[in-house]
Amino acid sequence: MPELDQERLQSLRQELAKFKRGERVEKRSRTTALGKLFDAITKKIEGYQTESDVISFLYAQFSPHQEQAGSAARRKYVIDELLGYLREINVLSAKKKDSNMISIPLYDIRVVGELTNIIIIHGVYAIMPSDILLPLEKRKLKNFKAPTAYTKMDFNSGIPILKDILSTFTEIFESESDLKDLILVGTGFTDALSIAIYFAVSIGLAEYQQYIDRLEAQSSTYQLLSFYSILLKNCRANRTVATFVSFLLSKQLVKRNGVESLIDLALGLREDEEVDIAKINSIVQVLLTSKPQSMSLIDYYKNIFSQIYGMLVLVNRPLMNTILVEMITVIYKRNKRIIADFLFSDVWENLNPALRKDRDISTDESVVLTNEIDLNNSFNVCLSISRSLNNLDQEIMNEFFQPILLSLWYYANYQRSKQKDYDIVLNLVKNVIILGDSDHFIDLITTNLIDYQMEWKFSDGESNLTFIKYNTKESETSKENKILELFNKIDFYMETFVNLTSKLNDSDIDHTNKVLIATLNKLYSNTALDDTDIPFKKIVYLKLIQSLLETFKSEIEGSPKSLLIFAKTYFNQYFESVKSKSKLDIVKTEDSDDEDEDEVLFDGSEGGDGITSLVPILDIISTLSPSSDSEKEQMESLQITLKTNIKYIPKSIYQVCEDIIGIDTKNTTIKSSSSGFNMETVLKQINDPTPSVRVYALDKLTNYTINSKTEERKQVSTKYTLNLLLSQLKDLEPFVYLNAIKNVVSVLSFDRTFFSYVIELYSTSKKSIDEKLRIGEILTKFISSHGKVLVGSQIKVIINTCIKISRAESKTEKKLADNSDLRMKMSSLSILGTTCHECGYSVIPYITEIADLVHGIITFETSAELKRAAVVIINDIVSSDNGLEIIKDHGEKLQILLDYISENDHDLLVCQLASATLDQIEETFNSRFTILD
Structure with a gap:
C-alpha cells in the first residue's frame, strides 16, 4: 500500500x-x-x-x-x-x-x-x-x-x-x-x-x-409497562395520581401481550438472557393483584391465562416457556383451582371433548369439536409444560395429564396410522409417565389400550391436519363389526405400545418392568376382563405380554426379579383358591358311594382359565438362571411353591413347571436360551379351554412357521400350519377366529403359492357359510396388501370365482347351494371390488365380464345390498390407479346407469353411493385430463 x-x-x-x-x-x-x-x-x-x-x-x-x-x-x-x-x-x-x-x-x-x-x-x-x-x-x-x-x-x-x-x-x-x-x-x-x-x-x-x-x-405494551412502573414508584406520595397510574398499569396487563411484556420487563430479558427465578414470585404477585376495576375476577383470569396459553403454544421459546411453567408452578402452589380452571381446562376440553360441560348434544359428524388449530395448539401447550417440569412437580404433572393422557395416546396411534410424525406425541407420553405417577399412568394406558366406544374421534381435514369430531360411526356400527374393527387395531396399538416401552426402557429399565408387571396384573388379576362386552381384552393383554417378552427378553433376563416375584405371588393365590375349592367339593361328596373310584390328577379344568395362559411367562422363567442372591432367593421360593403344590398344576403347564423346578439354583451361570418351540405343546394349547391360550398357540405356531430357518422348521410344514389355522375359523370365540384370520394372511404373505388353495376352499369346499365368509375376509385382507404382486393366473382364479358366486350359476348352485346365499354374494362382490382396485391393469382382460355383472345386478337385482355392492365396485375401479383407462370401453354405459339410479332407485343409500361414484368419476377425469376450450 x-x-x-x-x-x-x-x-x-x-x-x-x-x-x-x-x-x-x-x-x-x-x-x-x-x-x-x-x-x-x-x-x-x-x-x-x-x-x-x-x-x-x-x-x-x-x-x-x-x-x-x-x-x-x-x-x-x-x-x-x-x-x-x-x-x-x-x-x-x-x-x-x-x-x-x-x-x-x-x-x-x-x-x-x-x-x-x-x-x-x-x-x-x-x-x-x-x-x-x-x-x-x-x-x-x-x-x-x-x-x-x-x-x-x-x-x-x-x-x-x-x-x-x-x-x-x-x-x-x-x-x-x-x-x-x-x-x-x-x-x-x-x-x-x-x-x-x-x-x-x-x-x-x-x-x-x-x-x-x-x-x-x-x-408498545413493554414501554408503557416500563414507564408506568417507574412513574408509580415516583408518585406514591400523590395517592390520587398513584391510583390512576395503577389503573393504567393494570390495563396494560390485559392487552394481547401484556403478560409477556411484564415478564420481559421484570426479568430484563431484552437486555440479558440470565434469569433470576426469584423475581418470578414478584411477577406472580403483580398478576394476581393487578385486576382492573372494570373487569370481573373471572374475566381477568381468563384474559391472563389466555395470554399464557398463547405463549406456551410457541414451543421453540425454551427460556420463556421455562419462566411460564415456573410461574404456573408458583400459582398452582398458592391456588390449584386457578390453574386448573383457567389454563388446564382449555387443554383438557380441546384434547378430550367429552369433558366439556357445555358441549352440543348433537351427534352430527360434520360438527367439529376441536379444529386443527386448537388441537395443535393444545398439544404444543402440553409439550411446553412437560418439557419444563421436573419430577419434583409430579403433582402438577399428574393433575394436568390425567384427563388427557389417553387422548394423547390415541392421538399418537392416529398419527401413526396416517403415516404422520407420531414420535413427538409418543415422546410426550413417555415424558408424562417418567415425570408423573408412572405406575398409575402405565396402568391407565394398558387398561385403555384401544379407543373403544368413544363419543369422538380424530380425523383429517382438507389441509391434511388432524382435528376432532363426533364419532357417529360408533353408534351406527353393529356389535360384531365393532369387535372386528377393534380386533384389527390390536396389533397396531400393541406395536405402538412396544415402541413406547422401548422409549421408557431407554430412560430407565425399571419402567420396562413396571410395564410388564402392570400388563400381567391386568391379565391375571382384573375381574373386569370377564365382561362379556369386551372379552377380547384377554387376548390383547396376552399378545401384549408376548410382544414385551420378545422385545425386552434380554432386559428381563438381566433383571428377572420382578417377574419371579409376580409368578410366585400369582401361584400362591392360585393354589390357595384351588385348595379351597377342593375342600368344598370334598364336603359336598363325602356321603357318596364312590370311595373306590381311582384318584384323578388335577386337569386344570377348574380355575385353569387364567393359569394356562401364564405359559409365555413360564417359558421365559424356565430359561432363567439366577445371577444374584436376590434372584436365587426368588427362584428357590418359586420352586418350593411349585413343588409343594405339584398335584394342583394343570397338565397344560405341567412340563414347563417341571422345567422351572429342575433349574439348578446353585449354578449362577446364565444358560443360553433356546427357541422353546414344541409342536406337542402347541397342539395342547390350541385345544386349551382358554381362548387366550389358544390364540397364544396360534401366534406362536405362525411366528415359528414364517420366521424360523428352513433347517429348524422340520417339525411342521407351511401347509400344515395353514390348515391348522384355517380349522380355527370355526371356533365359537370371535377372538380366536379373528386372530386365525390375521395369522392366515401372514402365512399367505410368507408363501403366496397357497393363495389359489385358499380360493378353492372359499368356493368349493364343504365348509360352513360362516367359515367361508371368514375365508373371504382373509382373501380381502390379503389382496388389499398384496394385490399388486399377484400373478395373472391368481388374478384370473379370484375374478372368475367371485363372478360365479355373484351370479350363482345353475351348475354351481346345484353343486353348492351355499353360494346362492346373499352373504356369499356380498362377500364375493367385496373381494371383486378390492381386486379391481388393487390389481390395476391386470383386470383389463376381465373388465367386460365385470362390467356386465355390475350392470346386471344394478338393473335386475331386487336386493338393495347387492346393488350397493355393485355400485361400490364401479367406485373401486374408478378410484384405482388408471381406473378410467381400465373401464373406458364401458364407462359411458355405466355412467348412464349411475345417473339413472342416483335419482330413481328406491333405496336412498344406493342413490347416495351412485352420486358419490359419479362425483368420483368427474374428479378423477378432471385430475387426469386437461379440458381444452
Whole structure:
C-alpha cells in the first residue's frame, strides 16, 4: 500500500474534521428544504448551552426587537417557536411510500435532540409537579450536553404551555415521519403522556383520557409497562395520581401481550438472557393483584391465562416457556383451582371433548369439536409444560395429564396410522409417565389400550391436519363389526405400545418392568376382563405380554426379579383358591358311594382359565438362571411353591413347571436360551379351554412357521400350519377366529403359492357359510396388501370365482347351494371390488365380464345390498390407479346407469353411493385430463 505524503494526510484530516459533532455544520452545503430548516434552527439556538437563563436568551434570538414581556409570556413564546420548528420538521420528514431513506441526516439528529430537550426541561419540568415526572437526573439528556437548570413557574400559569406541548407531540406521534421514529422511544413521549395523566386527574376532562388512549396506541405494551412502573414508584406520595397510574398499569396487563411484556420487563430479558427465578414470585404477585376495576375476577383470569396459553403454544421459546411453567408452578402452589380452571381446562376440553360441560348434544359428524388449530395448539401447550417440569412437580404433572393422557395416546396411534410424525406425541407420553405417577399412568394406558366406544374421534381435514369430531360411526356400527374393527387395531396399538416401552426402557429399565408387571396384573388379576362386552381384552393383554417378552427378553433376563416375584405371588393365590375349592367339593361328596373310584390328577379344568395362559411367562422363567442372591432367593421360593403344590398344576403347564423346578439354583451361570418351540405343546394349547391360550398357540405356531430357518422348521410344514389355522375359523370365540384370520394372511404373505388353495376352499369346499365368509375376509385382507404382486393366473382364479358366486350359476348352485346365499354374494362382490382396485391393469382382460355383472345386478337385482355392492365396485375401479383407462370401453354405459339410479332407485343409500361414484368419476377425469376450450 503506498504511503501518504504530508500534504495528502493533512487534506484528509481537514475533510474528516467536517464530521466532528457540532463543528462547522452550518458551513456545509445545504440545498433541501429540511436541510435549510436545520441550518436556520442551528443559528437560532446556537450558544444556549452556555447561558444561565435559556428562556431569556432564546427569547432574544426569536424576538430581535427585544420587546418587554413577563416571564410566563416569554416562556410561552419560546416554547411555541420551538414547537413550530418541530411541526415543520415533522412535515418535511414525512415518510415516502417508494423510499426507505431516512430524511434526517445523522448530524441533524443532534439538533432534534436539542430542540426536544429545551422543550422538555423548560416547558414541562419547569411547570409540572416533580412527583409525577421521571427524575431528570435519571434521564439520558446528558448525551446532548444540555443544561438541566431551570426556573420553576406556577402550574396554572403554565397550563397553556403544557396543552400546546401535549397537542404538538401527540400530533407528531400520530403521524408517519422520521421525526416520530426519533422521539417516540426517547425524549418527548413519556413527557406528553405525563401531561395527559396529570390533566386527566387534576382537571378531569374526558379529552385528556382520550389523549392517553391516543398516545398509548402509538407505543408498545413493554414501554408503557416500563414507564408506568417507574412513574408509580415516583408518585406514591400523590395517592390520587398513584391510583390512576395503577389503573393504567393494570390495563396494560390485559392487552394481547401484556403478560409477556411484564415478564420481559421484570426479568430484563431484552437486555440479558440470565434469569433470576426469584423475581418470578414478584411477577406472580403483580398478576394476581393487578385486576382492573372494570373487569370481573373471572374475566381477568381468563384474559391472563389466555395470554399464557398463547405463549406456551410457541414451543421453540425454551427460556420463556421455562419462566411460564415456573410461574404456573408458583400459582398452582398458592391456588390449584386457578390453574386448573383457567389454563388446564382449555387443554383438557380441546384434547378430550367429552369433558366439556357445555358441549352440543348433537351427534352430527360434520360438527367439529376441536379444529386443527386448537388441537395443535393444545398439544404444543402440553409439550411446553412437560418439557419444563421436573419430577419434583409430579403433582402438577399428574393433575394436568390425567384427563388427557389417553387422548394423547390415541392421538399418537392416529398419527401413526396416517403415516404422520407420531414420535413427538409418543415422546410426550413417555415424558408424562417418567415425570408423573408412572405406575398409575402405565396402568391407565394398558387398561385403555384401544379407543373403544368413544363419543369422538380424530380425523383429517382438507389441509391434511388432524382435528376432532363426533364419532357417529360408533353408534351406527353393529356389535360384531365393532369387535372386528377393534380386533384389527390390536396389533397396531400393541406395536405402538412396544415402541413406547422401548422409549421408557431407554430412560430407565425399571419402567420396562413396571410395564410388564402392570400388563400381567391386568391379565391375571382384573375381574373386569370377564365382561362379556369386551372379552377380547384377554387376548390383547396376552399378545401384549408376548410382544414385551420378545422385545425386552434380554432386559428381563438381566433383571428377572420382578417377574419371579409376580409368578410366585400369582401361584400362591392360585393354589390357595384351588385348595379351597377342593375342600368344598370334598364336603359336598363325602356321603357318596364312590370311595373306590381311582384318584384323578388335577386337569386344570377348574380355575385353569387364567393359569394356562401364564405359559409365555413360564417359558421365559424356565430359561432363567439366577445371577444374584436376590434372584436365587426368588427362584428357590418359586420352586418350593411349585413343588409343594405339584398335584394342583394343570397338565397344560405341567412340563414347563417341571422345567422351572429342575433349574439348578446353585449354578449362577446364565444358560443360553433356546427357541422353546414344541409342536406337542402347541397342539395342547390350541385345544386349551382358554381362548387366550389358544390364540397364544396360534401366534406362536405362525411366528415359528414364517420366521424360523428352513433347517429348524422340520417339525411342521407351511401347509400344515395353514390348515391348522384355517380349522380355527370355526371356533365359537370371535377372538380366536379373528386372530386365525390375521395369522392366515401372514402365512399367505410368507408363501403366496397357497393363495389359489385358499380360493378353492372359499368356493368349493364343504365348509360352513360362516367359515367361508371368514375365508373371504382373509382373501380381502390379503389382496388389499398384496394385490399388486399377484400373478395373472391368481388374478384370473379370484375374478372368475367371485363372478360365479355373484351370479350363482345353475351348475354351481346345484353343486353348492351355499353360494346362492346373499352373504356369499356380498362377500364375493367385496373381494371383486378390492381386486379391481388393487390389481390395476391386470383386470383389463376381465373388465367386460365385470362390467356386465355390475350392470346386471344394478338393473335386475331386487336386493338393495347387492346393488350397493355393485355400485361400490364401479367406485373401486374408478378410484384405482388408471381406473378410467381400465373401464373406458364401458364407462359411458355405466355412467348412464349411475345417473339413472342416483335419482330413481328406491333405496336412498344406493342413490347416495351412485352420486358419490359419479362425483368420483368427474374428479378423477378432471385430475387426469386437461379440458381444452
